[in-house]
Every structure is written in structure tokens, then in C-alpha cells.
Amino acid sequence: MNPFVKRIYHLLPAPLRDLQNTLRIKDRVLLCGKEKRERKVIENIRQKLGRGERINVAFLAMSVSFWKYDELFAFMRQDRRYNPRVIFTARPIDAPEIQEMHRQKIETYCNERGFPFQESLKDFEPDILFYAQPYKNSVMENMRAYNFTKALICYVPYAFFISNYKWAYDAQVHNLAWKLFYPSELHRKNAEELAFNKGRNVEVVGYPLADKFATPAKNDPWKIKDKSLKRIVWGVHHSILSDDLADCGTFLKFADTMLQLAKSRPDCQFAFKPHPHLKEHLYKHPDWGKDRSDAYYAEWNKADNTFLVDGDYIDLFKTSDALIHDCGSFTVEYLFVDKPVLYIGNERNNILCNFGKAAMNANYTQKDFSVEEFLQMVSGKNGEDFKKSIRQEMYRKYLKIPQGKSFAENIMDLLEKNFG
Structure with missing residues (x-):
């Protein structure tokens, strides 16, 4: 000293x-x-x-x-x-x-x-x-x-x-x-x-994002402009390494499944929205590394109904129909657009604060739907959006400026x- x-x-x-x-x-x-x-x-x-x-x-x-x-x-x-x-x-x-x-x-x-x-x-x-x-x-x-x-x-x-x-x-x-x-x-x-x-x-x-979410989207960032195709965002956290402080990331579990699912659903288009630090964590992962990671990211831009988003995502959220994610912040941020949201991250109930518990309750989880069942609900083919009133109450109680x-x-x- x-x-x-x-x-x-x-x-x-x-x-x-x-x-x-x-x-x-x-x-x-x-x-x-x-x-x-x-x-x-x-x-x-x-x-x-x-x-x-x-x-x-x-x-x-x-x-x-x-x-x-x-x-x-x-x-x-x-x-x-x-x-x-x-x-x-x-x-x-x-x-x-x-x-x-x-x-x-x-x-x-x-x-x-x-x-x-x-x-x-x-x-x-x-x-x-x-x-x-x-x-x-x-x-x-x-x-x-x-x-x-x-x-x-x-x-x-x-x-x-x-x-x-x-x-x-x-x-x-x-x-x-x-x-x-x-x-x-x-x-x-x-x-x-x-x-x-x-x-x-x-x-x-x-x-801060409440100000942006309160205004209409300035751009339509989706690859296909036909709005009859349901627009699904997959938001992915970076916590995949053993020494990460957060432990919600499930990319390793869902990487292949989500890409294959997206390509098999021509009635939808999918946006892959990774956390800015996910790629560098994949570079360090013993089963991935730089070549495999870069190839995977590039794969999302190849199909007609899939694309990669690595920057601003506000208009992406505003113009989407649903979000599938494992990110703590998205648990709350997507509630501003009042669309169905499915959390597929690791269970974290033991570390959630009261605000976090209220936000998580406004998200669907895999106890409610599998990913496939959630997509069926979003497309209007199976079930109703029964958490809509919960999302709206969460906004009125905690998110309104x-x-x-x-x-x-x-x-x-x-x-x-x-x-x-």
C-alpha cells in the first residue's frame, strides 16, 4: 500500500x-x-x-x-x-x-x-x-x-x-x-x-430505453418485409464460460436447435441477436473457437428467413412479434413492446430480487411452453397469450416513467x- x-x-x-x-x-x-x-x-x-x-x-x-x-x-x-x-x-x-x-x-x-x-x-x-x-x-x-x-x-x-x-x-x-x-x-x-x-x-x-420504446420504429430492419411471416427474435446472453459471473446463458444448449428450427419454419423469420460479448466467449470455449464461431454467425445470414443482428436492436424489438431469450435485461426490456416473450435461460429464482421476480412472472418459461409450442401460440395455431394482462400490469406498476x-x-x- x-x-x-x-x-x-x-x-x-x-x-x-x-x-x-x-x-x-x-x-x-x-x-x-x-x-x-x-x-x-x-x-x-x-x-x-x-x-x-x-x-x-x-x-x-x-x-x-x-x-x-x-x-x-x-x-x-x-x-x-x-x-x-x-x-x-x-x-x-x-x-x-x-x-x-x-x-x-x-x-x-x-x-x-x-x-x-x-x-x-x-x-x-x-x-x-x-x-x-x-x-x-x-x-x-x-x-x-x-x-x-x-x-x-x-x-x-x-x-x-x-x-x-x-x-x-x-x-x-x-x-x-x-x-x-x-x-x-x-x-x-x-x-x-x-x-x-x-x-x-x-x-x-x-x-433510458423507455424513451425510445415510446416512439414508433424509424426503420424496418427485417430481412423479409412481408408482415404475414411472424417475426421472432432469439436473444442470446454471453455467459457460457465456467468463470462467468452470470449463469443464465443457454447458447450451447440451443445453438443447433434454434438454427434448424428457424430453417424449418418458412411461415416465420428469425433474427439472431447475440450479446456483444458472446463471440469472444465462444472464441475462448474449448468446443468452439474462432473458426466454428465465425462460421455459425455467418450461417444465420444464409437462409432467406434468418439473419444476424449485432448492433442497435430497438427497432428490431418494436417491429417483431415475439422474443425467445436467456438474457436478464431482455426479461424486462421486451415488456415495453407488449408482445409474447419466452425465457429459456437457466433457472435463477434463488437470486432474483423482487423486481426480477415480477419481471420473470411476466415472461413465459419452459414450464409454460416449449420453444415449438410457443411458436405455435404466437402464430395463433395453439393457445392464447394468457400473460398479456400480467405484462401490462408490470408496465403500469414498475416501468412507467x-x-x-x-x-x-x-x-x-x-x-x-x-x-x-
């Missing part, structure tokens, strides 16, 4: 010294002066605004699929007080070619929308810094939250967390952030129970309240 940090550490209050969570010694030292630093940053921001200067806002982005802040970014672009930038941050555990692929895609995405994009924070000192993931492997060491003591750290989860895992609420970003923008009161309660700071920095503002505004408007109002 650094001698200076060691001296400061012994002066910390006992609760901070004895903290047995994911925070490092350096993080615990930073927690001591957190509120004082934040007050100073807020005062600096007010002074900048008083001088007619703009507030520098950095949004860290690691891939297109994890970028869900178009509306908030657009609001800031339209407000003369803000100077927002999208900053690419590579995941340190990704291979160089994977990092470059994500960089190119996020840059293209930003260019198409007119969003200012940079590959680093060089020559751009942020007053506010937005994180989308809490994980240590999400950003390089120099981009970790503890490096930015002169900025207000904000965290907007890239996904709906449905578990009660401590790492989802008690990592470095959760405790060092100025504000955590959470989607529901149940998530606030999880933070109060699991986070060291008891969720004192939580603001309930809704989920608070204060009757959009996610982006709620955050902008909160910044206005603090900065004037």
Missing part, C-alpha cells in the same frame, strides 16, 4: 476501514472527502455557467448495444449550457480486434446522428462523467471513477438488473458516484440493502435543480 494512503487509511472511521466489499483502499479514502469534493465541483460548474461557459459532459461508450442514451445526449446538445461528447472506452479484457470493431461501430453510430465523438478524453476535461457499466473490466484503469476527482460521476445502468447480486449495487462506481440514475423504486430498495452507502445517491428516473416525463427530462430537471 502507498505510504500516504496507508497513513490516511488508519485515520478512516471504523466502518470504512473494515469495509469488506468490492472497494479498494484508495476508494475508501476517497469516500471520506466525497461530499466536500462534489460541493466544490458543483460550485465550479455554477461559476462556469455564470461566466457564460458550457459544462463538459463525457458519456463513456464501449459498444453500440450498450449505448442507450440518445435522448439524453440530444437534450444536452440542444441546451446551450452543455457540451456533451461520446468517449470510446475499450474493455481491457477484449482482444485488440474486438476493441477496434466496437470503436468503429460506435464512431459510425455517432457520425450518423451528429454526436461529437472522441477516442479518448485527451483535450477534454469533463465536469460530468457518465458511466454505463459498474464492472472493473468495463474500462481501462485510467478511466476508472477514482481518477476523476474534479468531475461529478454519474451512473446510468446499461441494463435492467433483476438479481440481488451484491456486485450489481456495491462496486466502486456505485459508492463513488455523485448520482445513480435507477429505473424503479425497487432498484432503490436493492441499493439500500446491498450498497455500502445505503443508496443515498440514488435517483429514480426511469429506464416517474413524474409523467421521459427518462431524459427527469435527468435534465435534476441537473437544472443542482446547477440553476
Whole structure:
């Protein structure tokens, strides 16, 4: 331990010294002066605004699929007080070619929308810094939250967390952030129970994708435009390796079955929507590797009624008829479109939080239908959509944006309240 940090550490209050969570010694030292630093940053921001200067806002982005802040970014672009930038941050555990692929895609995405994009924070000192993931492997060491003591750290989860895992609420970003923008009161309660700071920095503002789901689709991304063919999305999580924290992934079990099923159903078309990290996990898997993985992905683009989606998926969901998946976040996100959804992931009831249990109850599971039976129900040939009312109640109770505004408007109002 650094001698200076060691001296400061012994002066910390006992609760901070004895903290047995994911925070490092350096993080615990930073927690001591957190509120004082934040007050100073807020005062600096007010002074900048008083001088007619703009507030520098950095949004860290690691891939297109994890970028869900178009509306908030657009609001800031339209407000003369803000100077927002999208900053690419590579995941340190990704291979160089994977990092470059994500960089190119996020840059293209930003260019198409007119969003200012940079590959680093060089020559751009942020007053506010937005994180989308809490994980240590999400950003390089120099981009970790503890490096930015002169900025207000904000965290907007890239996904709906449905578990009660401590790492989802008690990592470095959760405790060092100025504000955590959470989607529901149940998530606030999880933070109060699991986070060291008891969720004192939580603001309930809704989920960022709610803004996008509330508007009609801009494009029809489906291969065949004939809507008489039922449109089925297969969403696949990346957790296939033995050391993955999550354990919901069932790709290895369903890979061949889903591809064969798709080719055997000319009355449907299927979109394969893998998690952005699935391919790199397949590269590492002893039974798959790079050649087999690349060939499998390519196979989904060969048939007339199948195709691969590896980027933005909002319009895909909006224009689909049903989802089959094993992803925690999709358990909730697809409820915004109010279409039948079948969860085929591993059973996780023992780790679901109350929000997760409610969301899972709005999904069909294999206790209700097999994949084939689910497709028959969706096509109207067997049974009825008996969970429709449950999905709608889930939306009214937990997913509707608070204060009757959009996610982006709620955050902008909160910044206005603090900065004037």
C-alpha cells in the first residue's frame, strides 16, 4: 500500500476501514472527502455557467448495444449550457480486434446522428462523467471513477438488473458516484440493502430505453418485409464460460436447435441477436473457437428467413412479434413492446430480487411452453397469450416513467435543480 494512503487509511472511521466489499483502499479514502469534493465541483460548474461557459459532459461508450442514451445526449446538445461528447472506452479484457470493431461501430453510430465523438478524453476535461457499466473490466484503469476527482460521476445502468447480486449495487462506481440514475423504486430498495452507502445517491428516473420504446420504429430492419411471416427474435446472453459471473446463458444448449428450427419454419423469420460479448466467449470455449464461431454467425445470414443482428436492436424489438431469450435485461426490456416473450435461460429464482421476480412472472418459461409450442401460440395455431394482462400490469406498476416525463427530462430537471 502507498505510504500516504496507508497513513490516511488508519485515520478512516471504523466502518470504512473494515469495509469488506468490492472497494479498494484508495476508494475508501476517497469516500471520506466525497461530499466536500462534489460541493466544490458543483460550485465550479455554477461559476462556469455564470461566466457564460458550457459544462463538459463525457458519456463513456464501449459498444453500440450498450449505448442507450440518445435522448439524453440530444437534450444536452440542444441546451446551450452543455457540451456533451461520446468517449470510446475499450474493455481491457477484449482482444485488440474486438476493441477496434466496437470503436468503429460506435464512431459510425455517432457520425450518423451528429454526436461529437472522441477516442479518448485527451483535450477534454469533463465536469460530468457518465458511466454505463459498474464492472472493473468495463474500462481501462485510467478511466476508472477514482481518477476523476474534479468531475461529478454519474451512473446510468446499461441494463435492467433483476438479481440481488451484491456486485450489481456495491462496486466502486456505485459508492463513488455523485448520482445513480435507477429505473424503479425497487432498484432503490436493492441499493439500500446491498450498497455500502445505503443508496443515498440514488435517483429514480426511469429506464433510458423507455424513451425510445415510446416512439414508433424509424426503420424496418427485417430481412423479409412481408408482415404475414411472424417475426421472432432469439436473444442470446454471453455467459457460457465456467468463470462467468452470470449463469443464465443457454447458447450451447440451443445453438443447433434454434438454427434448424428457424430453417424449418418458412411461415416465420428469425433474427439472431447475440450479446456483444458472446463471440469472444465462444472464441475462448474449448468446443468452439474462432473458426466454428465465425462460421455459425455467418450461417444465420444464409437462409432467406434468418439473419444476424449485432448492433442497435430497438427497432428490431418494436417491429417483431415475439422474443425467445436467456438474457436478464431482455426479461424486462421486451415488456415495453407488449408482445409474447419466452425465457429459456437457466433457472435463477434463488437470486432474483423482487423486481426480477415480477419481471420473470411476466415472461413465459419452459414450464409454460416449449420453444415449438410457443411458436405455435404466437402464430395463433395453439393457445392464447394468457400473460398479456400480467405484462401490462408490470408496465403500469414498475416501468412507467416517474413524474409523467421521459427518462431524459427527469435527468435534465435534476441537473437544472443542482446547477440553476
